[in-house]
Amino acid sequence: MQSYKELFMEYLQIEKNASPLTLKHYGRDLDEFESFLKSEGLTIHECEYPVIRIFLSRQYEAQYSRRTVSRKISSLRSYFRFLEREEIVGQNPFLNVVLPKKESPIPNFFYEEELEKLFTVSDLHTPLGQRNQALIELLYGTGVRVSECVKMELPDLDFSLNTALVHGKGSKDRYVPYGQFAAKALQTYINDGRKQLASKKDDSSKRLFLNAKGGPLTADGIRLILKNMVEKAAMTVDIHPHKLRHSFATHLLNEGADLRSVQELLGHERLSSTQIYTHVSKDRLKNVYMNSHPRANKR
Structure with a gap:
């Protein structure tokens, strides 16, 4: 039987026609989130907003850039939206999470x-x-x-x-x-x-x-x-x-x-x-x- 993650990745590939690079980033973000849940002794069905806040605080403690944190939030929000659509979870705990304001780095170019x-x-x-x-x-x-x-x-x-x-x-x-x-x-x-x-x-x-x-x-x-x-x-x-x-x-x-x-x-x-x-x-x-x-x- 396919895992929730495998079902979601299949959905991204077939329905959304996601690029290999996008699939790679989503897969990595989901693996990290699953590891976090395992370390906390939680399942995907027990994810509520307080749990998400703990997860995000760990991201900032690890000194990830705001751009990286934003990407992870977007990945997980899409994941839970899919799980909600498939009636696997009852709500999307990332729905009301505000994305951190992105930095605007100066693009590096050649003269x-x-x-x-x-x-x-x-x-x-x-x-x-x-x-x-x-x-x-x-x-x-x-x-x-x-x-x-x-x-x-x-x-x-x-x-x-x-x-x-x-x-x-x-x-x-x-x-x-x-x-x-x-x-x-x-x-x-x-x-x-x-x-x-x-x-x-x-x-x-x-x-x-x-x-x-x-x-x-x-x-x-x-x-x-x-x-x-x-x-x-x-x-x-x-x-x-x-x-x-x-x-x-x-x-x-x-x-x-x-x-x-x-x-x-x-x-x-x-x-x-x-x-x-x-x-x-x-x-x-x-x-x-x-x-x-x-x-x-x-x-």
Whole structure:
């Protein structure tokens, strides 16, 4: 017989079409909560608001960030909502729990001159070098998430319009344009490097990015590729795929793109998710003002 947790995870996967990363986070949060209940000698049916307060106090004692605590509350609230729907519990003890106010961290991004170094380290005479060049051009040129990048297939690219069909969170698709640098790198890789990589594995995979053995490239594989590129460029900066996404959004806003357009390109459901990038534009606006307004500076 399936456990309550297994039933819920199946519901997330089948009915909600949750991503593997979302399932991983939910599973980890539920495991931690079940361990807490076991340590207190309680069952899922004995969860009331005072029990939840004890659980939350343990989270703060462990010095989890407000963002992490918020995620755990949301996970457990959804879990109990499911249990309530299935008539396994009578009430949702997380229903009236207020989420802690989230921090608004400044997004970490590359300066343009830093990115230029990364665009010069790949050996374009090798299949893997061509793949790596196409990969970084696409990540920076479209701002796609790494989870969206690994799912991308050959038919998703339209070279006549230079657009990519991106399969986003919650099965929400969007079209994102890419520039000439990305188009050239992608065409070189698809026409040459990818064919050589695909020949190593006898399958009919349409995935755009392949690994050294010819199989689909994973998210962890992309992170390792970017790390190696930074090392080749002799850069002393941290890199992760989301940093390229942050750079994409920041550079667009710095050059005058409007927030709504950037929101659509990033696939953000809420404008508030995109507004974290506006602080970077404030520096640019200040410079424009100081250099342009007749009463801003003594001449």
